[in-house]
Amino acid sequence: MKPSASRIILWVYGLYLLLPLYWLLSMALRNNADIVGEFSVFPAAPTLANFQEIFANPVWYEAFLNSLTYVTLNTLISLSVAIPAAYVFSRYRFLGDKQLFFWLLTNRMAPPAVFLLPFFQLYSAIGLFDTPLAVALAHCLFTVPLSVWILEGFFSAVPTELDEMARIDGHSFPYFFFRIFLPINRGAIGVTLFFCFMFSWVELLLARTLTGAETKPIAVVMTRTVSASGLDWGVLAAAGVLTVLPGVLVVWFVRKDLVKGFALGRVS
Amino acid sequence: MLEVEQVCLRPGEDDNAEAVFAHTFAPGEISVVLGANQSGKTDLCRLIAGLNTRARGNVCLDGQSLTGASTRQQAVGMVYQAFVNYPNLTVAENIASPLRARRLSAAQIDERVTDLATRLGIVTLLDRFPHELSGGQQQRLAIARAMAKQARVLLLDEPLVNLDFKLREALEIELRELLHAAGTVVIYTSSDPRDAFSLGDQVLLLDAGHKIQAGAPLEVYTQPASFRAMELLAEPGVNYLQQHGVLCAVRPEHVRVQQIENDAQPLQFNMRVTAYETNGDESFIHGRVEEHDWVVRSSGMMPVAAGDALTLYASAGDVVRF
Known part of the structure; x- marks a missing residue:
């Protein structure tokens, strides 16, 4: 079979997208001498020393744990707040519901930098500064509206007759909500989880400002290593690889619902 | 016996005396509520079922007044026009759902589920999920679940309207037998006069929220009270x-x-x-x-x-x- 032009273009584009990722991985598997030495596509002597360094050095692995802690906290808070909110927006009409819903979206329009100073001052004053909760709560300002917005689309696609039927069948509301409604929307919740996770995982500005020595996130450690003992290219690249991995994992689990998620559930 | 009194299907926009009516549905009979789209058929069903509706009125079952949404919901089984089943439950679990809510024993549930599935011709599909069924099978499932509850009032809101016409005819004949066997008050809404004759023991004609005539289908056919009543039963x-x-x-x-x-x-x-x-x-x-x-x-x-x-x-x- 002769490959068609569109197929070739697709392959070239795919390679182009994967090239930086490959280069990151390739760097992570070399030592510094190899990296700054002669150009070669494949590592001459692949080594796992960079990864060993990260898992042995508390500065590195604690930074990963710090990031994972506030990301997990943020995701949990966002979902537990956004699921009930989205259900109410999709099922009830109340005074100002549409305005409130739109106002939620406008929160997403403000750049995180705007909130930097108020968050910093407030958290310092009430002793939240330099805790995982500080970053998680700050990120909620962005992930909660996004989650409500995505979930509402999915929830509205579930006919209200289903709610009524469960009541007629004699089920209590908690039974309906947790045993029927949430399982039906498993995909939606997975997609929302992905968006929360990714936002919080890659966000640098708030995470850096609201943390001190105790809870330094991985992105911060990565930028600071530059000035430490020269420039450790290999370890930095290995850290980069490990930073990409959680995102890849989450994408893998929600890949089927992701397209619908990007359309905010408004795809039938 | 189900009595509805002081029913107003369009309160606020149509409050005059003719808009308020009463009607009695007898058990063991199929009452077909016939009316065009927007005539208030669904509102009447939702009023009886205690669901959110603009319609107002009193509902009495066997002399007892049913006030409050939850008491009404206990008394009714309902089949919607759209095929509504729990998508995350299998056919068997769907039928068992109202029985589970009443905390029957597993053996009792099994027996009822098999019995109903056999009667509705879906016994070979018990392990499938609703989305794996055809439209006709999905509606059979919805009817089975509504009947599983053994409610004293069974409401079917245009249950066959979304099916193609050959399936409709086949299901209609089965339904007649099945609903009579249930021995409960059966309210079946439709906009097709043929349903009134093929299913109905009694027919209630609704027009723009008004009750315009009621009685045995042939009686209403031969002695229409008004031109509109005649029109509703004519094809x-x-x-x-x-x-x-x-x-x-x-x-x-x-x-x-x-x-x-x-x-x-x-x-x-x-x-x-x-x-x-x-x-x-x-x-x-x-x-x-x-x-x-x-x-x-x-x-x-x-x-x-x-x-x-x-x-x-x-x-x-x-x-x-x-």
Whole structure:
């Protein structure tokens, strides 16, 4: 079979997208001498020393744990707040519901930098500064509206007759909500989880400002290593690889619902 | 016996005395609520089921007043027009759902589920999920679940309207047997007059939120109380014209193109044919009689074409005057 032009273009584009990722991985598997030495596509002597360094050095692995802690906290808070909110927006009409819903979206329009100073001052004053909760709560300002917005689309696609039927069948509301409604929307919740996770995982500005020595996130450690003992290219690249991995994992689990998620559930 | 009183299907916009009505649905009978779209059929069902609706009224079951949404919901089983089943539960679990809520033992549930699934012809599908079923099977499932509850009132809101017509006919015949066997109050809404005759022991005609007539289907057919009542039970419509200030109406099936035997003095009408349609078994001749659109329904095919002039005959007894 002769490959068609569109197929070739697709392959070239795919390679182009994967090239930086490959280069990151390739760097992570070399030592510094190899990296700054002669150009070669494949590592001459692949080594796992960079990864060993990260898992042995508390500065590195604690930074990963710090990031994972506030990301997990943020995701949990966002979902537990956004699921009930989205259900109410999709099922009830109340005074100002549409305005409130739109106002939620406008929160997403403000750049995180705007909130930097108020968050910093407030958290310092009430002793939240330099805790995982500080970053998680700050990120909620962005992930909660996004989650409500995505979930509402999915929830509205579930006919209200289903709610009524469960009541007629004699089920209590908690039974309906947790045993029927949430399982039906498993995909939606997975997609929302992905968006929360990714936002919080890659966000640098708030995470850096609201943390001190105790809870330094991985992105911060990565930028600071530059000035430490020269420039450790290999370890930095290995850290980069490990930073990409959680995102890849989450994408893998929600890949089927992701397209619908990007359309905010408004795809039938 | 289910009694509804002081029912107003359009409160706020239509509050006058004729808009408020009462009706009694007897157990062991199928009551067909017949009305066009937006006539308030669904509102009536939702009122009885205690669901969110603009309709207002009192509902009494066997002499006991059902106030509050939850007491009404205990008393009813409901089948919606759209195929509504729990998508994350299998067919068996769907049917078992109302039984689970009543905390029956597993053996009892199993027995009821198998019994109902057998009666509705879905017993081979028990392990499938609703999205793996055809439309007809999904609605059979919904009916099975509504019946599993053994509610004293069974509400079916246009259950077959989304099915293709061959499936409808097959299900309708089964439903008649099944619903009678249930021995409960059965309320079946429809916009198709054929349902009233094929299913209904009683028929209640609704028009724009008003109850316009009720009774046995044939009785309502032969003695319509109003032109609108006659129209609701006629397929495809009613032919009418004004004669000396009186509205004369005659059904399409009672108009003939030939002289009627044994009828010395039939009424005669002159029609200009505008269209002719046939499916081989039945023919419809559309035309105009004195500024009114008329339809003639007759069996077999006719040698008629648009533009023809026809003389129509109708027995005096078939013409209803209002």
